[in-house]
Amino acid sequence: MKVYIIGIGLIGGSMALDIKTLNPEATVYGIDSNESHMQEALVLGVVDAAASIEDIVDADFVILSVPVDVALVVLPKVLDVVGKNTIVFEVGSTKAPICEAVSNHPKRRNFIATHPIAGTEFSGPSAAIKGLFEGKTNIICEVERTAFKLQERALDLFKSIGMRIRYMDPNAHDKHIAYVSHLSHISAFMLGKTVINKEKDEQDIFDMAGSGFESTVRLAKSSPAMWTPIFKQNKIQVVETLEEYISNLSHFKDLLVNDDYDAIFEEMESVNRIKEILNGMHAKT
Amino acid sequence: MKVYIIGIGLIGGSMALDIKTLNPEATVYGIDSNESHMQEALVLGVVDAAASIEDIVDADFVILSVPVDVALVVLPKVLDVVGKNTIVFEVGSTKAPICEAVSNHPKRRNFIATHPIAGTEFSGPSAAIKGLFEGKTNIICEVERTAFKLQERALDLFKSIGMRIRYMDPNAHDKHIAYVSHLSHISAFMLGKTVINKEKDEQDIFDMAGSGFESTVRLAKSSPAMWTPIFKQNKIQVVETLEEYISNLSHFKDLLVNDDYDAIFEEMESVNRIKEILNGMHAKT
Incomplete structure (x- = not known):
């Protein structure tokens, strides 16, 4: 299993730690525009290796965990690159703009819009902790717009890290x-x-x-x-x-x-x- | 040692528990106008026995831990009754009105105005917990108006339950x-x-x-x-x-x-x- 985390902070880094614990065979790659964060994530063992967006073509999962303004720019580029079996999800605290941004993207069905209601007041790779999502809610928007098989794979991941799922309209x-x-x-x-x-x-x-x-x-x-x-x-x-x-x-x-x-x-x-x-x-x- | 707690809630009850732990020879009496709180405090072992204000004449300590409006009425009555070796303290979140209320009381020197900065969002005898005051600040106002020997006894008590002391003007x-x-x-x-x-x-x-x-x-x-x-x-x-x-x-x-x-x-x-x-x-x- 190949997992790419774009933006290795509190949320992306904590997901990486849980995924590595639950799937010892997985390789978790980090992509971060902040070079010192990238190095810190490697030193802390939050991710296994550094990568770049061009590498994600054969990814199983791409997790986009960047500030919500950056996500609007990066998500379409990610979708441009990924193969048909890649599920991409984004974890920001606003959902209507990101759904709107990729509404007409030809690979919209490779994307699932989520908001894991979990976090602390800290940020950066050193804020990543195991078990952050246990017992927490993950809100999924426009689930019907994601390919069924890819939905299923994303839901299995969310459930494996302890999250319960709620479906909601992005504006609501x-x-x-x-x-x-x-x-x-x-x-x-x-x-x-x-x-x-x-x-x-x-x-x-x-x-x-x-x-x-x-x-x-x-x-x-x-x-x-x-x-x-x-x-x-x-x-x-x-x-x-x-x-x-x-x-x-x-x-x-x-x-x-x-x-x-x-x-x-x-x-x-x-x-x-x-x-x-x-x-x-x-x-x- | 005879200790009387008037108002056995979070603050008074927690003080009672710490005092009993540190002074096994002490008898802690409870006075509470709420009969069900009084019974609860006895059942929970927060206090050793019920008492009334008339009993406090030979008290070593009287701790007044009631809502601040009640304190304004009760404190002068308490001072009317106590003997010359009793130290009375009050723990409310406002200090100017209570200092004013007993400013001219003939037994003003038996009183020390304090505000232990400690608590939780819970109330009543069941909210009382041991160690609540450990490492917390106790603000003491108008310390110069309390008899020196009685100040000393109060400070020893506060320090024994782990509090650090700060002196402050009541208006400040x-x-x-x-x-x-x-x-x-x-x-x-x-x-x-x-x-x-x-x-x-x-x-x-x-x-x-x-x-x-x-x-x-x-x-x-x-x-x-x-x-x-x-x-x-x-x-x-x-x-x-x-x-x-x-x-x-x-x-x-x-x-x-x-x-x-x-x-x-x-x-x-x-x-x-x-x-x-x-x-x-x-x-x-």
Whole structure:
């Protein structure tokens, strides 16, 4: 089995590690425009060898795990090269633009659009970890546009690394993911900004911040290079979520200004059922 | 050693557990207006026996761990009763109002105002855990107003359960804590509200939400009964933090509306140094 990973970061690198563990006979090739990442991936044993796009003609799998703006450019080129038995998948956090970009490509049936809902706030080959996808959801879009035999091979791979599958329309994906992922990132980044701007003497933050602050701001460690194109591609949905979030925060502030503490209590109490929603997340499999 | 815990929840209960572990000869009494919490604390072994405020006259320690509005009413009554060798401390998330409330109390020197920066999003006696305070910061306000011998006894206790001490003016405490704690809670509650309101079919949240959303929204599980009076007591500071947070979010939204992705990249990149700040948090001891 020949597997090519284009972009060996957190997601691509973690897939490489799981594939190598589960398929000792597989050769995993890395393709990365960042030479130091490529070398790091080789040294860490995340991939077996370096390759270039011309090599992928007889690949079994091509995994495209690059920032979503780069994916729009690279995916058509990858499809131009691959043979008829290659399944190509892409793992970005927006799905409508990438589906649109290859909608009329003659090898559209060699491609499957996926979004594995898995990750950490870290990036690069050193962020790759085994078992990242165990118990996580993989959202697949426009599955009917992928050749049946290639679908099957991709699904077998996703299941072998522990993922459960959900099928979704790409526009619905982009709309929902704006709420449960993209907004969380902006919320964390702007919380970090607010606190950093205020607390010029950072020692005050070190000393007073507890695990609650850390949890809420964790995603502000994320890579701007990865997230800027996501926000760009999902602009309309993200702006809508931000407007609703800002409106909810402003309403809460008004309640406080007006000393309406009964309403503030009710606001919080009605959101408390997020407990069951989060527990439901863990119960899922 | 006789220790009385008034309000046996996450903080008071966790202190009780650590004190019992470190001082097998100590008797820890619980006082709680919630009868089912009292019974639960006895069954779980968080406290040794139930007591009432009249009993605390010969206490060595009285720990007041109740919502901050209740503390304002109960602390003067506690001080009315205690003997001259009793040290009373209170652990709420606001410090100026409680210092003010007992500023002129004849037994002010029996009281030490503290804020242990420790906790989880859970509450009640069943939330009590051993070792909660290990490596955490305890902020002490107006230390000079506590009798020297009683200060010493309180500090020995805090150090024995693993806390490091920081001294701070109560107003400075309330101002800083609004940024690094109170704002995080509102941010999480309103993020939860935004997503719940949008996603009527909760299964979509279960399926698409990952660990990032969970981390950002975790504090929205917190107790409204505990947090409403905190926001009330720290209203002016909290409103200020909220205004700055909303302004930062609105600015980010405007950058997105205006397609200024270079500026969006820079916004995120400049907040990325939260990594070092959070690492600094873990390095502290």
